[in-house]
Amino acid sequence: MGKVITEKQKTDLLYKKRTYWYRLGKDLKRNRYIYAMVLPAVLYYAIFHYAPMYGLQIAFKEYSTTIGIWNSPWSGFEHFKDFFSGYYFWPLIRNTVLISLFELMFAFPAPIILALLLNEVRRLAFKRTIQTITYLPHFISVVVVVGMLVDFTARDGLINQLTAMFGFEPIAFMQEASWFRPIYIGSGIWQGIGWGSIIYLAAMANVNPQLYEAAKMDGAGRFKQAWHITIPGILPTIVILFILQMGSMMTVGYEKIILMYNPMTYETADVISTYVYRKGILEANFSYSAAVGLFNSVINFALLIGANILSRKGTGSSLW
Amino acid sequence: MKRSAGEKVFDAGNTVFMILLMCATLYPFLYVLFASLSDPALVSQHRGLLLWPEGFSIEAYRLVFDNPMVLVGYGNTLIYVIGGTVLNMILTSMAAYALSRKKVMLGKPIMMAIVFTMFFSGGLIPTYLLVGDLGLVDTRWSMILPTAISAWNLIIMRTSFQGIPDSLEESAKIDGANDFTIFFRIIIPLSLPVMAVITLFYAVGHWNQYFNALVYLRDRDLFPLQLVLREILIQNSTDEFMTGISGGERHMIGETIKYATIIVATIPILFLYPMLQRFFVKGVLIGSLKE
Numbered sequence: 161m162g163k164v165i166t167e168k169q170k171t172d173l174l175y176k177k178r179t180y181w182y183r184l185g186k187d188l189k190r191n192r193y194i195y196a197m198v199l200p201a202v203l204y205y206a207i208f209h210y211a212p213m214y215g216l217q218i219a220f221k222e223y224s225t226t227i228g229i230w231n232s233p234w235s236g237f238e239h240f241k242d243f244f245s246g247y248y249f250w251p252l253i254r255n256t257v258l259i260s261l262f263e264l265m266f267a268f269p270a271p272i273i274l275a276l277l278l279n280e281v282r283r284l285a286f287k288r289t290i291q292t293i294t295y296l297p298h299f300i301s302v303v304v305v306v307g308m309l310v311d312f313t314a315r316d317g318l319i320n321q322l323t324a325m326f327g328f329e330p331i332a333f334m335q336e337a338s339w340f341r342p343i344y345i346g347s348g349i350w351q352g353i354g355w356g357s358i359i360y361l362a363a364m365a366n367v368n369p370q371l372y373e374a375a376k377m378d379g380a381g382r383f384k385q386a387w388h389i390t391i392p393g394i395l396p397t398i399v400i401l402f403i404l405q406m407g408s409m410m411t412v413g414y415e416k417i418i419l420m421y422n423p424m425t426y427e428t429a430d431v432i433s434t435y436v437y438r439k440g441i442l443e444a445n446f447s448y449s450a451a452v453g454l455f456n457s458v459i460n461f462a463l464l465i466g467a468n469i470l471s472r473k474g475t476g477s478s479l480w
Numbered sequence: 481m482k483r484s485a486g487e488k489v490f491d492a493g494n495t496v497f498m499i500l501l502m503c504a505t506l507y508p509f510l511y512v513l514f515a516s517l518s519d520p521a522l523v524s525q526h527r528g529l530l531l532w533p534e535g536f537s538i539e540a541y542r543l544v545f546d547n548p549m550v551l552v553g554y555g556n557t558l559i560y561v562i563g564g565t566v567l568n569m570i571l572t573s574m575a576a577y578a579l580s581r582k583k584v585m586l587g588k589p590i591m592m593a594i595v596f597t598m599f600f601s602g603g604l605i606p607t608y609l610l611v612g613d614l615g616l617v618d619t620r621w622s623m624i625l626p627t628a629i630s631a632w633n634l635i636i637m638r639t640s641f642q643g644i645p646d647s648l649e650e651s652a653k654i655d656g657a658n659d660f661t662i663f664f665r666i667i668i669p670l671s672l673p674v675m676a677v678i679t680l681f682y683a684v685g686h687w688n689q690y691f692n693a694l695v696y697l698r699d700r701d702l703f704p705l706q707l708v709l710r711e712i713l714i715q716n717s718t719d720e721f722m723t724g725i726s727g728g729e730r731h732m733i734g735e736t737i738k739y740a741t742i743i744v745a746t747i748p749i750l751f752l753y754p755m756l757q758r759f760f761v762k763g764v765l766i767g768s769l770k771e
Contacts, residue, residue: 183585184585184586187584187585187586191581191583191584191585191659193658193659193660194578194581194584194587194659195578195584195586197574197575197577197578197659197660197663198574198575198578198579198587198590200570200571200574200575201571201572201574201575201578201590201594201629201634202590204571204625204628204629205593205594205597205629207610207614208607208610208625208626208628209597209601209602210593210597211602211606211610212601212602212603212606212607212609212610213600213601213602213606214602214606215602215605215606215607215609215610216602216603216606218605218606218609225609229609274501277494277497277498278498280490280491280494281494281495281498282491286495286498289502290498290501290502292754292757293502293505293506294501294502294505295757296505296506296509296750296753297505299684299688299749299753300688300746300749301687301688301690301706301709301745301746302688302690303688303690303706303709303710303713303714304709304713304742304745304746306713306714307709307710307712307713307714307738307742308508308512308713308742310713310714311713311735311738311739312508318511318528318529321527321528322528322529324527325527325528350504350505353501354505381484381486381487382487382490383490407599415690415691418691418694419710419714433604436603436604436605437604437695440604440605440608441604441605441608441695446605446609449604449605450603450605450606453603453604453605453606454603456603457600457601457603460599460600461599461600464599
């Protein structure tokens with residue numbers, strides 16, 4: 161009796177395996193409306209995201225607009241070699257890594273600190289007001305933000321007027337390479353601190369209130385509660401966001417840098433992605449800048465995977 | 481509960497810090513607002529913080545609204561915001577609904593293929609060449625099609641749709657509804673908060689977009705407001721506003737023109753913001769907590 165069933169299961173299994181396409185056909189038919197709804201999205205991703213991945217081969221070719229991607233002759237790793245041995249390689253790597261590191265050190269923890277402090281604000285109306293106000297810069301365009309920066313940091317701008325009152329000499333901040341990173345990171349914190357704190361506040365709201373009750377029973381004050389309950393409670397969220405940040409480590413905000421920098425600050429401001437923009441879009445060096453861009457993406461991807469593995473082993477939370 | 485002395489000091493310090501933070505966030509906007517309404521001559525002599533407009537003049541605003549580029553930019557931005565957001569919402573919500581259904585064989589692989597694009601992409605140059613090959617460079621489509629769906633927003637919406645009980649859908653199916661009917665009659669009406677939030681995110685994104693315009697557009701008649709702003713605020717070209725104004729006054733009024741343009745470009749967001757705020761916080765929470 162049992163054997164008969166096993167035989168039947170076997171044939172069922174074989175039947176299922178052999179007929180994946182058959183079942184798919186049935187599924188496509190039964191869920192045709194669902195597939196119709198997702199079709200535009202599939203086309204969009206195929207065209208605007210996967211076709212450029214196909215186009216990445218020009219990094220290994222001598223691309224010419226007239227003959228197209230497919231027909232352009234192969235050049236192997238020439239463009240990569242050019243970039244690695246070129247004058248700009250080390251300065252670009254240094255600037256990219258430094259800006260990213262400073263962001264990790266200062267801009268990443270800022271919303272966490274704000275969320276922890278906001279969590280201690282007892283009056284709800286006050287808390288709401290702070291939140292409403294600090295979210296605001298997130299919605300202001302980067303052009304306006306940089307526009308205000310340029311204006312405030314100008315030689316006769318607001319900041320120099322204020323420092324002049326204390327007897328400081330005026331500084332043309334935007335023309336000084338040494339000021340680029342502080343301005344970039346500082347304004348980034350200004351833009352993102354409030355918005356970034358939302359997710360941590362949400363994570364805090366999800367911490368089990370009984371934990372706080374228990375801690376109070378044991379005589380823990382607010383600082384101990386924050387340290388032993390709140391911070392561990394939001395740690396998974398911190399880790400996830402940290403991994404994501406690692407995954408974009410090498411693509412620092414070129415949209416903002418392109419607006420902020422100028423030949424006088426290239427020394428500290430020029431990063432890989434701005435270089436790709438200049439070489440590729442402005443100077444039409446397509447294959448070369450595609451190679452530089454690919455190098456950048458591969459490093460990002462590797463960093464993301466590395467951070468994910470480390471975090472899964474170390475803390476147990478990971479993206480996948 | 482009684483607070484210890486240490487806690488009192490901390491609370492006071494925390495309150496002071498929060499007030500300083502609010503000032504640091506708001507004051508730049510207030511400064512710009514006051515300066516834009518000031519008399520150009522007075523504000524150029526003024527030193528230090530502005531706590532109120534120096535004198536009063538709306539001359540800068542008149543010049544801004546007289547400038548054809550600003551108006552053209554405004555018009556174009558409205559086209560990109562409305563057209564782009566409508567396209568974004570149609571494509572994203574349909575895909576999010578389809579991908580939130582569990583018993584669809586290709587659902588999972590499609591989702592994985594979409595998520596993969598968040599971590600790896602062809603990059604700037606191949607994308608630029610593709611947009612060129614499609615004949616979109618220097619057309620309005622280049623501002624709308626390449627960013628038709630954001631994977632991030634798609635995930636938020638999908639998560640939210642997954643939270644709607646299956647039983648609603650099943651009973652509708654028994655009544656003979658197909659997936660389109662369920663989507664429009666059940667899912668959308670039940671998901672208005674998340675729809676509002678994602679609409680806001682997309683619309684703000686289009687409103688603030690400048691980089692794609694910088695890369696894809698040459699024709700000044702297609703420029704969005706942000707590119708016009710870039711010329712005025714960062715490349716400092718305020719001269720075309722001031723035909724018929726003499727050299728000495730130019731520098732002074734050029735400054736107030738900049739301030740007025742910032743205000744003009746920011747006002748729509750400042751107005752929408754308080755109305756939408758309760759929505760978007762809710763929406764971020766819906767999307768970010770699960771998964």
